[in-house]
Every structure is written in C-alpha cells, then in structure tokens.
Amino acid sequence: MTFKELPKSYEPKEVEEKWYRYWIDGGNFTANEESDQPPYSIVIPPPNVTGSLHMGHALNNTLQDIMARFKRMQGYNVLWLPGTDHAGIATQNVVEKQLALQNKARKEMGRDLFIKRVWEWKEESGGVIVNQLKRLGSSCDWRRERFTMDEGLSMAVREVFVSLYKEGLIYKGDYIINWCPRCQTALSDLEVEHKEEKGHLFHIKYPVKGENETLVVATTRPETMLGDTAVAVNPDDDRFKHLIGKEVHLPLTGRVIPIIADSHVDVKFGTGALKITPGHDFNDFEIGQRHSLDAISVMDKEGRINELGGSYAGVERYECRDRIVDDLKKEGLLVKIEDHDHSVGHCYRCQTTVEPMISKQWFVKVQSLADAAIDAVKKGETKIVPQQWEKTYFDWMENIKDWCISRQIWWGHRIPAWYCDCGEIIVSVSDPDSCPKCQNSSLRQEDDVLDTWFSSALWPFSTMGWPTQTKELDLFYPTSLLITGFDILFFWVARMMMMGLKFMGSAPFKEVYIHALVRDSEGNKMSKSRGNVIDPLVIMEKYGTDAFRFSLAAFAAQGRDIKLDEARVDGYRNFVNKIWNASRFALMNLEGFEDKKVLPNKEELPLADRWVLSRLNRTAKDVSCALDTYKFNEAANIVYQFVWHELCDWYIEMIKPVLYGDGDSNERNNTQAVLLEVLRTSYQLLHPFMPFITEELFSYLPGEEGSIMKSRFPESDSSVVDEALEAEMERVMNTIKAVRNIKGEMGISPSSSVSLIVRGVSERHQQSLMKNENLLKIIARLDSFSFTDGDAPEGAATAVVEEMELYIPLKGHVNIDEEEKRLNKEIGKVEKDLEFLQKKLSNKAFIGKAPKEVVEKDKKRFEEVMLMKSKLVDSLGRLKCLK
RNA sequence: GGGCGGAUAGCUCAGUUGGGAGAGCAUCGGCCUUACAAGCCGAGGGUCACAGGUUCGAACCCUGUUCCGCCUACCA
Numbered sequence: 001m002t003f004k005e006l007p008k009s010y011e012p013k014e015v016e017e018k019w020y021r022y023w024i025d026g027g028n029f030t031a032n033e034e035s036d037q038p039p040y041s042i043v044i045p046p047p048n049v050t051g052s053l054h055m056g057h058a059l060n061n062t063l064q065d066i067m068a069r070f071k072r073m074q075g076y077n078v079l080w081l082p083g084t085d086h087a088g089i090a091t092q093n094v095v096e097k098q099l100a101l102q103n104k105a106r107k108e109m110g111r112d113l114f115i116k117r118v119w120e121w122k123e124e125s126g127g128v129i130v131n132q133l134k135r136l137g138s139s140c141d142w143r144r145e146r147f148t149m150d151e152g153l154s155m156a157v158r159e160v161f162v163s164l165y166k167e168g169l170i171y172k173g174d175y176i177i178n179w180c181p182r183c184q185t186a187l188s189d190l191e192v193e194h195k196e197e198k199g200h201l202f203h204i205k206y207p208v209k210g211e212n213e214t215l216v217v218a219t220t221r222p223e224t225m226l227g228d229t230a231v232a233v234n235p236d237d238d239r240f241k242h243l244i245g246k247e248v249h250l251p252l253t254g255r256v257i258p259i260i261a262d263s264h265v266d267v268k269f270g271t272g273a274l275k276i277t278p279g280h281d282f283n284d285f286e287i288g289q290r291h292s293l294d295a296i297s298v299m300d301k302e303g304r305i306n307e308l309g310g311s312y313a314g315v316e317r318y319e320c321r322d323r324i325v326d327d328l329k330k331e332g333l334l335v336k337i338e339d340h341d342h343s344v345g346h347c348y349r350c351q352t353t354v355e356p357m358i359s360k361q362w363f364v365k366v367q368s369l370a371d372a373a374i375d376a377v378k379k380g381e382t383k384i385v386p387q388q389w390e391k392t393y394f395d396w397m398e399n400i401k402d403w404c405i406s407r408q409i410w411w412g413h414r415i416p417a418w419y420c421d422c423g424e425i426i427v428s429v430s431d432p433d434s435c436p437k438c439q440n441s442s443l444r445q446e447d448d449v450l451d452t453w454f455s456s457a458l459w460p461f462s463t464m465g466w467p468t469q470t471k472e473l474d475l476f477y478p479t480s481l482l483i484t485g486f487d488i489l490f491f492w493v494a495r496m497m498m499m500g501l502k503f504m505g506s507a508p509f510k511e512v513y514i515h516a517l518v519r520d521s522e523g524n525k526m527s528k529s530r531g532n533v534i535d536p537l538v539i540m541e542k543y544g545t546d547a548f549r550f551s552l553a554a555f556a557a558q559g560r561d562i563k564l565d566e567a568r569v570d571g572y573r574n575f576v577n578k579i580w581n582a583s584r585f586a587l588m589n590l591e592g593f594e595d596k597k598v599l600p601n602k603e604e605l606p607l608a609d610r611w612v613l614s615r616l617n618r619t620a621k622d623v624s625c626a627l628d629t630y631k632f633n634e635a636a637n638i639v640y641q642f643v644w645h646e647l648c649d650w651y652i653e654m655i656k657p658v659l660y661g662d663g664d665s666n667e668r669n670n671t672q673a674v675l676l677e678v679l680r681t682s683y684q685l686l687h688p689f690m691p692f693i694t695e696e697l698f699s700y701l702p703g704e705e706g707s708i709m710k711s712r713f714p715e716s717d718s719s720v721v722d723e724a725l726e727a728e729m730e731r732v733m734n735t736i737k738a739v740r741n742i743k744g745e746m747g748i749s750p751s752s753s754v755s756l757i758v759r760g761v762s763e764r765h766q767q768s769l770m771k772n773e774n775l776l777k778i779i780a781r782l783d784s785f786s787f788t789d790g791d792a793p794e795g796a797a798t799a800v801v802e803e804m805e806l807y808i809p810l811k812g813h814v815n816i817d818e819e820e821k822r823l824n825k826e827i828g829k830v831e832k833d834l835e836f837l838q839k840k841l842s843n844k845a846f847i848g849k850a851p852k853e854v855v856e857k858d859k860k861r862f863e864e865v866m867l868m869k870s871k872l873v874d875s876l877g878r879l880k881c882l883k
Numbered sequence: 884g885g886g887c888g889g890a891u892a893g894c895u896c897a898g899u900u901g902g903g904a905g906a907g908c909a910u911c912g913g914c915c916u917u918a919c920a921a922g923c924c925g926a927g928g929g930u931c932a933c934a935g936g937u938u939c940g941a942a943c944c945c946u947g948u949u950c951c952g953c954c955u956a957c958c959a
Contacts, residue, residue: 006918194955201959219959232959264957274959283957342958388887392954395886399956486954517953554907557897559888561952565895567908574921585918633897637906652918660917737925743913744925750914781916836903845939854902854940861903 004700006587010580012544016692020134028709029139031079033471040076041476042068043460044140045484045492046148048087049122050094053132055518055564056485058536062552063515063632064483065138069688070627071480072139073713079476080139081463083146084129086122088412088452089183089349095121095411111410118411122147132537137545137691139709144472146463148455149413156462157413157455158429160503165417165427169365170405172417172425176278176285176295177404179357180347181303185408186361188451189401190491192345192354199342203271203335204328206231206248209256215240215248216335218270220342221280222328223321225250226309227298228257230276232287235261237272251333252324253310260291280356297358317355362406362415362448369498370397376497376507385630386558389486389514396490403495405451412449419444457495460508473504482509485517513630516561539569546690547573553689554636575640576693579686582648583697586675589659593672595703600670602720607772608654609674611729614722615646616678621716623685639685647678650733657778676701681714728768731802732776735769738799738806739780745822746797746815753783757793757807760871765804795882798823798875800868805875816882823876830869837862 023029031041042064047057064080072078095118096106106114126147133140146153164170178187202222205214217231228250233240244261264287265274278288278295288295298309305312305320312320328334345354374397376382377390384390406415418426420435420443434441455462460479464472478500484493493512500508540548551569555562602610619642626635657663658671680701683694687708698708735756743750756776758769766787769776773785792798796807797819810819837858840846847855 009919009921217959221959266959270959276959281957281959283959286957340958343956392887395955489954555896560896561888563895565908568895570921571907574919577921578919581919581922583918588918629899631899637897641906648919649923653916653923656916740924741926745912747913750924751916833903840903840940843939847939849939850902857902 004587006580006584006697006700008584010544010577010693010696012546012576012692013541015696016135016137016545019692019695020137022695023139023707023709024142026707028707029080029141030143031141031472031476032077033475035077037075037077039079039475039480040068040071041079041081041479042481042483043463043479044080044082045482045488046083046085046146046456046459047129047133048090049084049126049129049147050087050090051084051129053129053136053536055534055536057129057133058136058548059515059518059552059556059562060483060485061133061136061138062549063513063556065136065549065691066553066627066632066688067481067483068139069691069709070713072709073684073687073711075712077475079141079144079472081144081146081476082130082133082138082140082142083459083463084126084148085456086147086149086412086452088407088409088449089185091118091122092409092411093183093349106410114410135537135540135545137549139691144463148452148459152465153455153458153462154413155429156458156466157450158416159467160458160499161416161450161454162427162429163503164364169369170362171365172360172362172406174358174360175363175404176280176282176356176358177361178345178354179301179359180350180352180354181301182350182352183347183409184301186359186404186406187347187354188404188453190453191348193348193351194343194345196341197344199340199344201270201338201340202325202328203338204251204275205333205335206251206273206275207333208243208259209247209249211246213243214333215243215259215273216271217273217275219275220340221277221321222324223305223312223317224277224280224298225275225324226253226305226312226320227277227279227296228275229278229288229293229296230258230260230291232260232262232265232274232276233272234265234267235263237265237267239272251331252327260287260293262287262290279358282356285356285358295358299355299357303355361404362450364403364405366400366403366498369502370400370494372501373397373494373497373507376501382497382507382509383511385511385513388559389489389512392486393489393494397494400494403451405454406448407451408448410449412452413455414449415446417446419446453491453495456492457499458503460496460500461504466503477504477508478506479509480511482512484512484514486514487517489514515556516559518562518564534564534566539566543569543573544576544692546693547576549691550575550636550640550689553632554640556632558631575644576690578644578648579682579690579693579697582643582652583679583700585652586679587700590672590676590702592665592668593676593702594669596669596673597703599673599677605670605674606658606667607725607729607732607768608651608775609671610722610725612647612651612678613674613720614726615642616681616714617716617718617720620681620685620714621718621721624713624716627688636689639682639689643682643686647682651675651678653779654775657774680704683708684711684714731765732769732772734801735804735806736776736780738801739782739808742797742799742808742822743781746810746818750781753781754808755784755786756780756782757796757809758785758787759789759792759805759807761787761804765802792875792878794878798872799826800871802864803867805871816879820876820879823872823879827869827872827876830865830872833865834862834869837865 045060068078068080099106161170178192180187199220201218201220203216203218204222205216207214215231231248233244243259246259247256248259250257264283276284276287276293278285278293279297285295296308298305299317300306303317305315307313315323325334346352347354374394377384377393384393416428418432420438420440422435422438422440424435424437426432432443435443461473461477464470464477466473496508547569550572619638622638623635626638655671655675658668683698687694695708698704739756776782777785793807793809796809799806840858841862
C-alpha cells in the first residue's frame with residue numbers, strides 16, 4: 001500500500017474553497033423530504049438582506065452549523081433552512097441614499113419605479129451576506145433559500161393578515177404611536193431605542209383663569225405646550241385641590257384649558273402639576289382618554305410645527321423649543337430651568353429622536369396570542385436554553401401591548417386592504433376587482449406596508465411552503481431548534497411563537513438556544529461608531545475559518561457575553577496546525593501498513609494503544625453529551641484537550657519506538673491501525689467545529705472514500721473504556737513526569753541520559769512498569785532502568801510516585817545543595833497537604849457527619865501522603881550525610 | 884423604578900447535584916528529541932469582590948453591601 005504525504009503546512013484558503021464546492025456539488029447539505037431517517041430542522045435567523053457578516057452572525061451561524069453537522073453525522077435528515085429578510089426600513093434607506101447620490105428622490109420616482117429599483121439592488125448586492133455565510137462553512141440547504149419578499153412568503157403574509165383581520169385580531173385606528181420624522185414612518189414600541197440624555201426641566205407659569213394665581217408646570221418639552229389640552233394635578237395634593245375644575249390660560253396660544261385631577265400625577269416630581277399633551281405623549285394620551293380631552297397634533301410628519309401651532313407654524317421642533325423658551329422669558333412666565341437627565345426614544349434604524357404622534361395605523365391585538373405563547377413555554381412545548389431567559393420572555397409577554405404593524409414606507413408587503421369610495425374596506429388575500437357592496441371597481445389599495453417582523457414572524461412555516469400543506473411542513477415543522485441572540489428574543493422569537501401557535505397549532509421550535517453577544521476584548525458592544533469592530537472576514541483570512549469557528553465555539557459559554565480576544569484565535573490556529581502535523585506524522589509512518597479493516601483485539605495491544613482508545617471513547621461520549629446540551633465551549637475544550645495533550649503529547653510520543661524500530665511487524669501494524677483509528681475518530685469529533693481541515697485530512701486516510709460528512713459521528717463504546725488501565729497509564733506517566741521534573745529542576749539537560757532505580761514497588765506495579773520499560777526509557781530518556789530491594793542508592797535525586805521511590809544517581813555532577821533545595825520544596829508541599837488532612841480528620845464532626853466514602857478517601861490520602869513524606873525525609877537525611 | 888448577569892492567576896475566561904481551585908495566553912528556566920519553534924520539557928503565580936449566615940465542609944446555597952454591564956419602564 002502506498003500513502004499520500006501531507007504538504008508541510010496547512011493552507012486554509014484553497015482547502016476551504018475546494019471542499020465547500022465539493023459539498024455543494026455533492027448535494028451534501030440538501031434535506032430529503034422522502035427520507036425515512038429521523039428529521040432534524042433549524043431555520044436560520046434571516047440576516048438583513050442589506051447586511052454583511054459581523055461577529056454576531058458568525059457566532060450564530062457557527063453554532064447552528066455545529067449542530068447541523070453533528071446531527072447529520074448522527075444519521076438525522078437535517079434541514080437547515082437559510083434565507084434573508086427584506087428589512088423594510090433599512091433597505092429602503094440604503095436605496096434612497098444611492099438615489100440621493102444621483103440627486104434623485106424616492107417620491108419623484110413614484111412607488112412602482114422605486115420598488116423596481118430596490119429589487120434591482122437586491123439582485124446585485126443582496127447576496128453579499130449569503131456568500132459570507134458560505135465562506136464560514138455553513139451547511140445550509142441553499143436549494144431552499146428563501147427571502148421574506150418571495151412570492152410564496154408574501155402569500156403567507158396575506159393569508160395571515162386576512163385571517164387575523166377577519167377574526168378581529170387586526171384593527172385599524174387612530175392611536176398614539178412612535179413616529180420617525182426622518183424615515184417618515186410609524187415604529188413599533190420595540191423599534192424605539194431609549195437612551196439616557198442630558199436635558200432640562202422647564203418650569204412654566206400657567207395663569208389661572210379668573211384668579212390672581214399661577215399654576216407652575218414642569219416639562220422637558222416646552223414646545224409641546226402648543227398642543228396642551230389640560231393641566232393635571234394629583235387629586236390628593238392639598239396644594240392644588242382648590243384649583244381642580246378651574247381653568248388656566250395656556251401661554252402663547254390664547255387658549256384656555258381645564259385643570260383636572262388624575263392620580264397618575266406624582267406629587268413629588270417637578271412642581272406637582274403636569275401639562276397634558278395627548279397628541280405628543282403616551283401617558284398624556286391615556287390621561288386624555290380617561291378625561292375625554294382633545295388630542296391635538298401640532299407637528300407635521302417631518303417634525304415641524306404645523307398650522308395649529310399658530311405663529312410657530314413651520315418651525316422645526318427643537319428650534320421651536322428655543323423660541324418658546326425665549327418667548328416665555330419675555331412674558332415673564334419662565335420660572336426656572338433645571339438640568340434633568342431623562343431617556344429619549346430614538347429610531348433604531350436612523351437614530352433620529354422619535355416623536356409620539358397620533359396617527360391612523362394598523363395594529364395586532366396580541367393578548368390572546370401572547371397567552372398561548374406563554375403557555376407553550378410553561379408547558380414545556382418549547383424549551384428555552386439557558387432557562388434564565390424564560391423569565392425575560394414571560395416578563396415581556398405578560399406586559400405586551402398591541403403591535404403597530406403598519407409602516408409608511410414602500411418596500412415591504414403592502415397591506416392587503418382596499419378602500420372603496422362607498423366607505424367599504426375590503427381585506428382579501430387576492431386583489432379584489434370591485435367592491436362587494438357597491439360594485440364600484442375603482443378601489444384604492446392601502447398605501448402602508450407591514451412591519452418586516454410581521455413576515456419574519458411566519459418564517460418557520462412560510463419558508464416551508466405554508467399555506468400549502470407541503471411534505472416539508474409535515475416532516476420538519478415544528479423545527480427542532482432555533483439558535484439566536486437574545487437581542488431579538490422579543491422582536492422575533494416571541495412573535496414566531498405567537499404566529500406558529502396560531503396558524504400551525506403548535507409552537508415553531510422544540511428548543512430555543514439563546515447565545516450571548518460578541519463584544520470586544522474590553523467588553524464593549526462592537527459598533528461602527530465606537531470603531532471597535534472586529535471583522536470576522538479579516539479573522540478568517542488571517543487565521544483560517546476552522547480556527548475562527550473553533551474559537552467561537554470555545555468562547556460560547558452559556559449565559560455569558562463573549563469578549564473576543566484575538567490572542568485566543570491565534571492559539572486555536574496553532575491547534576489546527578497541531579492537528580495537521582500529527583496527521584502528517586502518521587502518514588509519514590505508515591510504511592508497510594496493511595489495512596485489515598478491523599481493529600486488533602484489545603488484548604493484543606500494548607498499554608499505550610489500549611489507553612488511547614479508552615481515552616478516545618471517553619472523549620467521544622463527553623463531546624456528544626456536551627453538544628446535546630448546547631455546551632459548545634465544553635465540547636470544544638474536551639476535544640482540544642484530548643487531541644493535543646493526550647493524543648499528541650503522549651500517545652504519539654509513546655508509539656514512536658514501535659513505529660521507528662525494526663521490531664515486531666505485527667505489533668507495528670496494530671499500532672498503525674490504532675493511530676489511524678484515533679485520528680479518524682478525532683477528525684469526526686472535530687468536524688462539526690472544523691469542517692474544512694477535517695475533510696481534507698479525512699481524504700488522506702487510507703481506505704477512506706467519500707466525505708467525512710457522510711461518515712458516522714463517533715459513538716462511545718463503553719467496553720473500551722477501562723479505568724484500571726487508565727490508572728496504570730497514569731502511573732507510567734507520573735513516573736516519566738517525575739524524571740522530567742528532576743531533570744528540569746536540577747538543570748540536567750533533557751538529552752543527557754540518566755539511570756532510574758525504583759525501590760519499594762509493589763509486585764503488580766513492577767510487572768506493569770517492566771512491560772513498559774522500553775517506553776519509559778525512550779520518553780524519559782533513561783539509559784538504564786532497574787528495581788532494587790536493597791538500600792537506597794546514595795547521591796541520587798529522589799521522587800515519590802504512589803508507593804514507589806524513584807532514584808536518579810547524580811554521579812559526578814551531583815549538586816547536593818540543589819537537590820536539597822528541591823527536596824525541601826517537595827516536602828513543604830506534602831506537609832501542607834498533611835496539615836490540611838490532619839485538621840480535617842481530627843475533626844470529630846467531620847468523621848461523624850460526612851459521608852463514609854469521603855472520610856475513607858481522606859484517610860487513605862492521609863496515609864499515602866504520610867508515606868510519601870517519610871520517604872522524602874529519608875532521602876533528605878541521606879543527602880545530608882553526604883555533605 | 885423593575886429585572887437579569889458579572890466580579891476567580893498579570894490578561895481572556897472555564898468550574899451543573901457543596902468534598903483539598905483549572906485552561907489558554909503572558910512570565911521565568913531548559914531544549915533544533917528525524918510531525919510540529921505556530922513546537923517540546925519543566926517551574927512560578929489565586930484570603931475565588933466584601934461582610935455575615937447555613938453546613939462536618941462553601942468559589943458554589945442564603946442574606947446584605949460595593950463596583951461593572953445589559954435589558955426593561957407611563958423618570959412630566
């Protein structure tokens with residue numbers, strides 16, 4: 001048999017491109033709706049079509065890919081369904097900006113032309129993030145890629161809208177909503193970002209009508225006084241009781257408004273008198289409703305004062321604030337201005353300060369939907385991991401308010417409602433030809449489009465063909481798992497829960513894994529404005545995709561944000577390199593290997609081989625277990641530890657004598673077989689994390705054809721796990737470590753050979769050590785290895801491993817002072833242990849109350865350590881005699 | 884205001900039923916040992932934020948405090 005040799009170093013780039021193409025061409029990512037394998041499904045959190053890959057995406061998709069590849073290798077029929085989101089406002093903004101460069105405006109173009117332009121943009125640039133996901137190695141079923149504006153998904157949107165409308169769960173009305181004066185659209189509560197800002201509290205005198213008295217109100221937004229329709233005081237506030245029912249002159253307007261009593265007013269805040277502007281404040285709106293006050297909108301859609309603002313008409317809202325303050329000062333009505341910090345709402349797309357406004361909008365009545373969504377999690381139909389997020393989910397769901405779903409933009413699903421001159425509103429899945437009431441055929445469709453999250457709320461089933469009852473839906477809904485960041489728990493997860501339960505009758509996911517946010521190494525959120533963004537593509541380019549993915553997995557501890565430290569990525573790049581070199585070693589040492597297709601009986605194998613197989617099986621079990629519970633960091637660390645420190649540091653070193661020597665060819669063949677088996681299994685364990693290098697290396701293995709993706713994920717064989725054997729190996733390893741320690745501490749060059757004499761060994765251990773003599777000699781670099789029953793050798797360095805005393809004669813270059821120092825150090829350590837154990841064991845309460853096993857264990861330890869100490873002290877005594 | 888999370892080695896972080904604190908990087912010392920110097924071997928380094936409590940025993944459970952982060956809210 002001849003074997004391919006590996007190139008000297010791993011070149012990620014070429015390998016990654018090669019294998020990704022191979023996987024795609026081979027249809028390896030394609031789910032099969034005809035398969036009778038158990039289904040496993042994940043829908044991707046669709047990134048914005050405008051987006052480009054950031055760390056959040058990279059983490060999110062790496063974790064999904066790990067699960068997808070893991071489950072696929074376990075024999076599941078995996079569907080990982082990808083796609084993008086049309087991102088209404090964001091996309092419209094992007095295209096508008098492009099148009100602005102050409103001095104064009106959306107409104108001049110007209111709706112149809114603009115939409116056409118957006119589609120063109122989508123075709124050209126919308127694929128960026130998809131390609132970046134591919135670069136990451138994502139094993140999505142790209143044949144099923146969806147876009148929220150696809151025809152099928154749009155149909156689902158209409159179905160849902162019409163159905164909810166008919167049931168009375170969608171309504172239209174005049175309410176106060178968040179308005180972005182720049183985007184010129186309504187926003188839902190969630191789309192408003194609150195930020196702490198330094199502001200002022202203006203104290204303004206409102207003269208009481210017919211009295212020689214003024215009522216002072218405090219406000220942060222004096223410009224809204226133009227829309228005041230009352231002043232409210234607390235009904236229990238003695239200072240103002242006599243004013244309730246009277247009226248005040250609203251300064252600068254000539255209007256007169258009532259003084260009302262409402263318990264919402266906080267006696268202790270400001271002046272205790274609250275001006276009420278139902279047209280521009282959420283609270284005031286509610287108070288206004290309670291007291292049947294008029295709600296006056298004094299601003300236009302761009303945030304300028306409108307004609308109802310009298311002489312201020314046309315003035316921008318903040319400019320108006322200054323002017324009003326000036327004017328109040330002139331009239332002597334401004335009492336004072338205090339500094340006051342408060343939180344101000346901003347548009348999540350453009351950061352403009354939002355303006356609460358009264359406006360005709362469409363809403364979803366969410367209470368009943370939310371109740372069902374709460375139930376599903378309470379019953380365990382959907383499990384949220386880590387569980388702490390359930391509380392957040394419940395909290396939000398329990399306090400949810402009706403969802404404003406209409407947006408005054410063009411890019412999105414246009415609301416399927418048509419208006420007839422006769423006053424009829426037709427809500428219908430298909431475009432109506434004429435009014436069912438008056439037969440008039442000149443109908444006008446609603447201008448507004450739906451919130452993007454309305455369509456993404458349907459994602460788990462609309463992408464599988466709903467409302468058509470497809471095979472995919474049958475097989476893959478509900479999905480097995482959703483992986484997403486907590487930042488869209490409300491935006492998206494909660495809404496998918498509501499819609500899935502409503503329209504599919506079951507929750508869309510069995511489990512939801514919520515991962516953390518990726519931050520910079522200081523712990524700050526990455527953002528363009530902070531300039532601390534680490535571009536995942538740059539990292540992939542520098543360290544390779546596998547190293548990057550492995551880093552993300554290793555960082556992904558549950559419930560904790562990730563502070564990405566590039567040094568660790570560098571460390572995992574070295575790990576990739578290590579794997580490569582270990583493989584290279586193996587392939588260089590396969591001379592004469594005959595593949596017998598089956599592993600030798602373990603009885604025939606030497607200690608090292610049996611040990612590595614035992615460890616390997618344990619590792620396989622632990623990795624599966626960790627992945628099943630979404631402990632990605634544990635899984636990564638377990639396999640890292642095994643491959644580097646057990647396989648490379650110990651096993652490969654231990655088998656070198658067998659592979660290099662000209663000894664028993666059968667023994668060598670066995671070891672070669674074991675080495676290949678361990679490598680193959682390691683690649684399989686690593687594959688979900690590092691798809692590329694493992695596929696590449698797998699292809700070099702003799703006897704392997706086809707993709708590692710199609711191979712079976714390692715299942716642990718518990719009959720191979722052997723604790724006694726692992727203990728035996730540990731004794732050998734500790735012996736080697738003791739020799740290395742003496743050499744290191746005594747300044748003896750590692751290459752200089754020394755003798756090892758073992759005294760006081762038990763018969764069993766002696767046999768085992770003798771069997772491994774060759775191994776000990778080579779790895780510990782000994783020129784002789786022997787046992788003695790007689791006196792301890794003189795002039796030797798000493799160590800104690802279990803019951804064994806180890807002696808290394810130091811011959812001519814003996815350094816007694818050094819060895820004395822070293823022994824004292826060892827004795828010091830041992831004494832500390834003894835002191836601790838002594839204290840514990842002399843505590844009657846401990847002996848009496850602690851479990852027997854624990855007490856026994858400590859007693860045994862105490863004896864062992866006592867023995868060790870006496871041996872070390874003896875050695876020290878003998879050493880002193882030499883002086 | 885409410886809620887959640889964090890504080891462990893110089894740095895970044897693990898530590899799930901409470902039983903003598905771990906990793907990687909960094910540091911120090913020694914090695915070109917024919918897979919790998921992106922490596923190998925050895926060593927040093929922690930009153931697990933603070934104060935109480937429960938327990939034979941606490942990084943872990945309970946209470947309180949301080950500092951940091953995030954989410955959320957009708958903070959005029």
